Structures are given as structure tokens and as C-alpha cells.
Amino acid sequence: MTNTESRTAAEHSHDATQRPTAGAKNDRYLRALRRQPVDCTPIWIMRQAGRYLPEYRATRARAGSFLGLAKNPELACEVTMQPLDRFELDAAILFSDILTVPDAMGLGLYFAEGEGPKFERPVRSAADIDRLGVPDMEGELRYVMDAVRLIRRTLDGRVPLIGFSGSPWTLACYMIEGGGSDNFARIKAMAYEQPDQLHRLLEVITRAVIAYLDAQRLAGAQALQVFDTWGGVLSPTLYREFSLRYLQQIAAALPRGKGDDQAPLVLFGKGNRPYLSELAASGAEAVGVDWTIDLDEARRRCGPGVALQGNLDPTVLYASPAAIEREAARVLEAFGPGDGHVFNLGHGISPDVDPAHVGVLVDAVHRLSRRPGNG
């Protein structure tokens, strides 16, 4: 069943009245982040441009590799647009990776087939940290800014464009471990044994992250998300010292722009449930949560001052369309009435999900959350 076949003709004509007309802006996503009223709850999906889409796999094959794709602005733009051409998503996200920053810092990113990301020159000593500096955003990272500019032009106002970065802690995990890790032994040993060295590393990464997000905004990104994928592996004491502190610095220091061009900052963290009130108090405009908390509770912990993004369990997409609709309804209901909800998965979509199920989810979220009279 495709996205189109799953809906009746009546639903289509109803949709047509809700959908922005050609050329008009769909700004539901930005309105929700600003906690303004919307006609229905906006949705985008973490990793929406990726391997679950056959057209992505085809473009990646043409590029030769994932990095070949990410470093080519035309191809990065092409794959950014692919999920939008299939589904009524309310935002586009720059096609890139969080590891572009350490790569530009000289660590030599590569992908070993079937093994995930790796660095040729991981950070292993104080001298390695001394050598690190903030990369030139229009130099080593120009390909990212060129992609942002091209995607923004190509979108032509269709939906807003999200820029992103990894969090300092999450980037440090990859930089020190040299790739993915099961137990984060090296970086945690460093946190316990040489906290000053780890802080020196996190400080230079934080400066790079702020410059990177700022450059993406200036190139055209309309919202900025920080992915703290690995904050949840820390004890509360270590989380506050090595992850939260730097997220707070980013929220405080990152320029957002002026007036209508203000780009909200979203702090997403896997396993951030114990720290929601602190994240909400950081000054970020929104907090992204995983699926291990109900949104009514997340809302209580965050208070009324931030928007919330989330939080369907990504594995729900393996279930039947009926189950997907039911679980989407549950997430919407948990958030409850009021403004400030951006629907998303609680983490990235898996590569073996049936794309038709994404269509079911996107349409269900819009239909079930429709608020007559708004927008």
C-alpha cells in the first residue's frame, strides 16, 4: 500500500483545503517550535533521508559512498528532497552527518563497510587535543554551507530547513573512541582520570559547534537541532559535568537571528528523561525526547516555556498501519491540548522500515491532530 492508496478520495479533497497552496509557506513546524497555534501537528522524522528509501540507495550508489554523497552539495540536496517528494513532511533536514566537524578538525572520517563511522586519527593524548582548532566554516566545511544554501533555494519556501550538529559530548565520544562503542571505556576512563583534559577537548568542540550552527543559520537553516545521542550513557553526575554544561553553553551563546528570521534551537537527547527540567531551563526553544517518557510527563517536567519534539518509539514503524495509527494517536493524546508539539520519532528511523509505513504515520498525525479554525 502506498501513501496515496491508503487514503480515500474524500480525505484527499479535505487535505487539499488544509495544505498550503503552491508557493505559500508551510510554517507549521516553526510555529509549533514557537508555541504558536497550528492547523495540525507538524511532523518530520529523524534520519528521514536515508537507507529505508530506495531512491536514497540509488543516489548513494551513484555517489559511490556515504561521504561522497554528503560532501557533494548537489547530491546532498537531492537526497534531502527525496522524503519530501514522497510524504507530506513539515520540515526538511540538511543531509549531512554530525561527524563532519571532527573530520574537518583533521581526524580523518571514514566508513568501514558494515562497521559504521571511524576516525583514522582519534584523540588519544593531550598533544592531540592541543592540535585541535575550530575549522573554517567556509573552508573545510564549505561543502556543508553550500548544501544548506542550495537546499534552501531548492525548497523555495515549501517547508523550513533544519540545520544540525552533534553535541560536544557525543562528538567527543566518537573522537576519543575512534568510532562507535559499546561501553565508551576510553572516554569514561578519561572523565574519571583526567577530567581537565576532557574539559579542554569539550571546550574546543563547543566553540566549533557554535560556529558550525551559526554558519548554517547564516547560510539559510531556519531551525537548529543538537543531537546528544550518547548523553544517556553517563551517570547523572557525569552527565551534568560533561554533557549538560556544554549544551547550556550552546543554548546561551548561539545567536538565533532577529525577528521573523529567528532560528529556534532544539536540544535532542537520547536518555535525557532525568534532565528535562534542566534542559528546558537552558534557554533552548525546544527539547527533543526519546520514547521512554510520556509527553504529558515530559511537558510537566519542562514547563510551559519550551516546545517539545517527539516521541514515537521508532520500532512502531515495523508494526501494521492500524498499530501505527493507534500509537500516533497515543503520542498526540499524551501531549494533550495546547501548542508547542512537533511530532517525531524518539530516535532515527531504521534502514529496513517499509517506506509506506512512514506515509501512514505522516498522514495519521496530520489527520488526527487537525484543529478546525486554526491556520
Ligand code: CP3
Ligand atoms: O536526519 C536526517 O535525515 C539527516 C541526516 C543525518 C545523518 N546522520 C545521515 C546519515 C543526521 C541528522 C545524522 C546524525 C548522526 N550521525 C548522529 C546523531 C543522530 C542519531 O542518530 O542519534 C550520529 C550518532 C551519527 C554518526 C553516524 N553516521 C552513524 C552512527 C551512522 C550509521 C552507520 C551505519 O552504517 O549504520 C552514520 C552514517 C549515516 N549518517 C547514514 C545516514 C543516512 C547512513 C550511511 C549510509 O548511507 O550507509
